[in-house]
Amino acid sequence: xxxxxxxxxxxxxxxxxxxxxxxxxxxxxxxxxxxxxxxxxxxxxxxxxxxxxxxxxxxxxxxxxxxxxxxxxxxxxxxxxxxxxxxxxxxxxxxxxxxxxxxxxxxxxxxxxxxxxxxxxxxxxxxxxxxxxxxxxxxxxxxxxxxxxxxxxxxxxxxxxxxxxxxxxxxxxxxxxxxxxxxxxxxxxxxxxxxxxxxxxxxxxxxxxxxxxxxxxxxxxxxxxxxxxxxxxxxxxxxxxxxxxxxxxxxxxxxxxxxxxxxxxxxxxxxxxxxxxxxxxxxxxxxxxxxxxxxxxxxxxxxxxxxxxxxxxxxxxxxxxxxxxxxxxxxxxxxxxxxxxxxxxxxxxxxxxxxxxxxxxxxxxxxxxxxxxxxxxxxxxxxxxxxxxxxxxxxxxxxxxxxxxxxxxxxxxxxxxxxxxxxxxxxxxxxxxxxxxxxxxxxxxxxxxxxxxxxxxxxxxxxxxxxxxxxxxxxxxxxxxxxxxxxxxxxxxxxxxxxxxxxxxxxxxxxxxxxxxxxxxxxxxxxxxxx
Numbered sequence: 001x002x003x004x005x006x007x008x009x010x011x012x013x014x015x016x017x018x019x020x021x022x023x024x025x026x027x028x029x030x031x032x033x034x035x036x037x038x039x040x041x042x043x044x045x046x047x048x049x050x051x052x053x054x055x056x057x058x059x060x061x062x063x064x065x066x067x068x069x070x071x072x073x074x075x076x077x078x079x080x081x082x083x084x085x086x087x088x089x090x091x092x093x094x095x096x097x098x099x100x101x102x103x104x105x106x107x108x109x110x111x112x113x114x115x116x117x118x119x120x121x122x123x124x125x126x127x128x129x130x131x132x133x134x135x136x137x138x139x140x141x142x143x144x145x146x147x148x149x150x151x152x153x154x155x156x157x158x159x160x161x162x163x164x165x166x167x168x169x170x171x172x173x174x175x176x177x178x179x180x181x182x183x184x185x186x187x188x189x190x191x192x193x194x195x196x197x198x199x200x201x202x203x204x205x206x207x208x209x210x211x212x213x214x215x216x217x218x219x220x221x222x223x224x225x226x227x228x229x230x231x232x233x234x235x236x237x238x239x240x241x242x243x244x245x246x247x248x249x250x251x252x253x254x255x256x257x258x259x260x261x262x263x264x265x266x267x268x269x270x271x272x273x274x275x276x277x278x279x280x281x282x283x284x285x286x287x288x289x290x291x292x293x294x295x296x297x298x299x300x301x302x303x304x305x306x307x308x309x310x311x312x313x314x315x316x317x318x319x320x321x322x323x324x325x326x327x328x329x330x331x332x333x334x335x336x337x338x339x340x341x342x343x344x345x346x347x348x349x350x351x352x353x354x355x356x357x358x359x360x361x362x363x364x365x366x367x368x369x370x371x372x373x374x375x376x377x378x379x380x381x382x383x384x385x386x387x388x389x390x391x392x393x394x395x396x397x398x399x400x401x402x403x404x405x406x407x408x409x410x411x412x413x414x415x416x417x418x419x420x421x422x423x424x425x426x427x428x429x430x431x432x433x434x435x436x437x438x439x440x441x442x443x444x445x446x447x448x449x450x451x452x453x454x455x456x457x458x459x460x461x462x463x464x465x466x467x468x469x470x471x472x473x474x475x476x477x478x479x480x481x482x483x484x485x486x487x488x489x490x491x492x493x494x495x496x497x498x499x500x501x502x503x504x505x506x507x508x509x510x511x512x513x514x515x516x517x518x519x520x521x522x523x524x525x526x527x528x529x530x531x
Contacts, residue, residue, distance in 0.1 A: 004515045012511050016402060022409035045412050047192060048419035048493065049178070049358055051367050054192040055200050058354035059165075061185050065348040066157045067106040067150050074131065075109045076253070078122070078143060085121055088114035089141075093228065097144060108144035115139075154185070157347040161187060167343035168204045178417075186353070192417075197357050203336040205352055207305045208345040210258030213250035214291070215299040215311060221247040229253070233301060235308035236328060243328070248311060250301050255291050260284025264341035266334040267324065274334035275326040278341065285321025293317040304337075370423035377427040378404065385434055389441050390530045395516040396437040399508040403433040406504035407497065422493030429501020435472070436509035439465045445531050454529045455521060462514055473506050 025033050025044040033042040049056060075094055082089055092111040113119055119135040122143070126133055130149030134142045145153070162181060169177045169191065178190035194200050216230055226232055231252045234245040262281045269275040280288055291300070292314045301311045302325050309327040329337070381400060385393035407429060411418065444461030452460060480502065483495035 004511075004518060008511055009515065012515060015507075016405070019402075019406045019409035022412050023405050026408055026412060041412070043412055043415070045408065046415065046417040047367070048417045048422070048490075049190045049192045050420045050490070051370075051418060052192050053195065053358045054190065055194045055197045056354075056356040056358065057189040057191075057197075057201065057205075057352055058182065059161075059187045059189060059205060059350045060353045061154075061158055061161050061187070061347075062349040062351060063154050063157075063185055064106075066154050067145075069348060070145055070150060070153050071107040071109060074143060074145065078109055078111065078126075081122070081125055082111075085118075087118045087121060090114070095142075097142075106144065106150065108142050110140070110142050113139040113141055158185065158187075160347045161350060164344050164346050165189060165204055168340060170343075187350075195357065195359070197355055199332070199336070201352055201355070203340060205350050206340055206346075207349050208258065208340045208343075209305055210261070210341060210345065211254035211303045212256035212288075212291075213252075213254050213301045213303060214295060215301055216249045216251060217299065219249040221249055223249065233303055233306065233308045235301070235311050248299075248301055248308060250303075254303075255300070256280075256284060256287055258341060258345055260287070261341060264338040266331070266338045269324060269326045273326065274329040274331045275324050276329075276334050276338050276341070277322065277324050280321040280323075282321075285319075288321060288323070289317060289319045292319075366420050370420060373427050374423060374430070378430055381430055381434055385437070389437075391520070392437075392441050392444075392517065392529075392531055395513050395520075396434050396441075398516060399437060399513045400430060400433050402512055403501065403504045403508050404430060406507070407500050410500045410504070411496065416496050417493065419490050419493035421490040422497045425494040425497025426501065429497055429505070432476070432498075432501060433505040433508065436465075436469045436505055437513055439469055439472075440509065440513070441531060444529065448529055448531065454526055457529060458517060458521060462510070466510065469506070469509060473502050476502050 022041050022043075025036070025042050028036075028044070033044065036042045071094055075092065079092060081087070082092075089111045092109070094107045095110045097106065097108045113135070116135065116137070116139045119133070119139075119141060122141070123133045123135075126143065130146050130152075132144050132146055158181065162179060165187060166177075166179050169179060169189070177192070178188065180188050182188050189204065191200055213233070219226070219230060221232070226249060229252050230249050233248050233250055235248055237244055237246055260280050260283055261278055262284075263279045265277050267275050267277040296314050296316060299311055299313045301308045302323070303309070304325075309325050325337070378400065382393075382397040385396045385400075387393070389396065404426070407426060416422075440461050443465040444457050447457035447460040447464070448454075477499060480495045480499040484492050484499065487495060
């Protein structure tokens with residue numbers, strides 16, 4: 001009677017053994033972890049931004065830029081559709097609009113149709129895509145996206161921004177970053193271990209709209225008036241005080257875009273200077289081959305976010321689908337640019353509206369303070385349990401230590417990032433770890449007061465307290481799950497520690513503590529319980 005089954009005892013030993021192996025790397029140096037045998041776990045908990053220092057950025061997607069790009073794409077679409085369907089028009093342009101219910105002041109595409117009857121073709125093609133088409137009696141036509149459609153574009157742009165930022169940060173080599181949406185237009189980016197905030201901003205915040213434009217050498221670069229189908233870009237030449245900006249007049253519509261890239265890699269140009277080699281997909285290769293074949297001897301500009309990085313001359317037809325971007329790069333800049341291009345372009349401009357740097361020394365102070373809190377909290381709980389419950393308190397203290405090992409092991413296994421709130425959650429979990437034992441011990445006291453013999457009192461105490469313990473843990477778990485689902489990064493760290501601590505507490509209180517007390521009971525056979 002009152003024996004713990006062999007299965008439960010084996011389960012406890014196996015779980016404790018595995019948990020100890022998983023938790024051990026957290027108290028080892030990186031060098032020691034690297035030298036561990038291959039069969040041993042070597043993964044420690046990752047430290048969050050507040051513990052190891054790093055960069056905290058709040059970035060905002062320019063939603064006006066989303067609408068502007070949508071209108072520019074609409075202009076290209078109208079031009080292509082009119083050409084394919086032999087629709088005659090003049091004066092195709094983008095014009096501003098007054099605010100209406102359908103359009104909140106964003107631009108519209110305007111053109112004059114030579115044959116008003118052909119407007120039905122435009123309506124048939126475009127209206128189903130959320131595009132409003134207004135046609136006047138004289139052929140004056142205006143096309144614009146409805147506000148509802150633009151709102152969908154904005155939502156999509158925010159989701160694409162999150163995906164691209166995650167990809168860029170992964171290529172930037174940051175361990176356990178936090179990238180999450182804030183509101184309808186902002187993104188929080190936390191980069192633990194990164195101290196060069198300017199490089200981080202340049203690497204992950206660059207829009208990276210890569211385009212290739214033919215240079216128009218028939219127009220003087222210094223011309224005051226530039227035709228509507230041409231634009232002026234600037235190429236930076238030289239470095240430092242010797243750097244000058246050289247204007248170039250190029251075709252406004254790019255001949256090729258970065259969407260056709262398949263890869264980018266840091267390299268060196270023929271002069272040994274850092275550069276970036278790029279390769280196009282099959283469509284890009286075909287277009288680039290045609291472009292270079294038809295324009296041998298002409299200059300073309302490689303433009304990234306409105307800045308000319310290089311403007312070489314086509315010496316011959318380039319059929320292999322490869323090109324090189326050179327400029328005033330450092331090696332690190334070339335590596336960052338290749339990572340950015342591999343990750344893809346952002347769908348709109350992104351502005352850094354808040355930045356914060358946490359130094360590693362502050363992180364070290366946080367670790368020290370948190371560690372002291374965990375140690376002092378553990379010691380305080382153990383002293384309290386021993387003073388109030390004697391030998392039974394020692395059993396509870398063993399359960400507290402095992403609870404801590406289980407908590408650290410699970411967090412290490414699942415790759416959770418430890419933050420300062422997470423350390424607070426660990427301290428709280430240690431306090432909660434003895435809560436179940438307190439309920440059990442008090443129930444055993446009640447059984448003794450009712451005249452039960454020691455063994456019967458122990459069994460009755462565990463059985464009587466189980467439902468209360470289970471109900472209390474379930475309600476706390478619901479709160480912890482809600483914190484994890486709806487909270488931000490630091491709150492999630494606290495919730496993770498709380499949830500794992502609750503589950504570990506439930507396991508140790510109904511298995512380990514019971515095993516220890518019953519083992520002592522059968523060995524000592526006391527006539528009176530030391531409670």
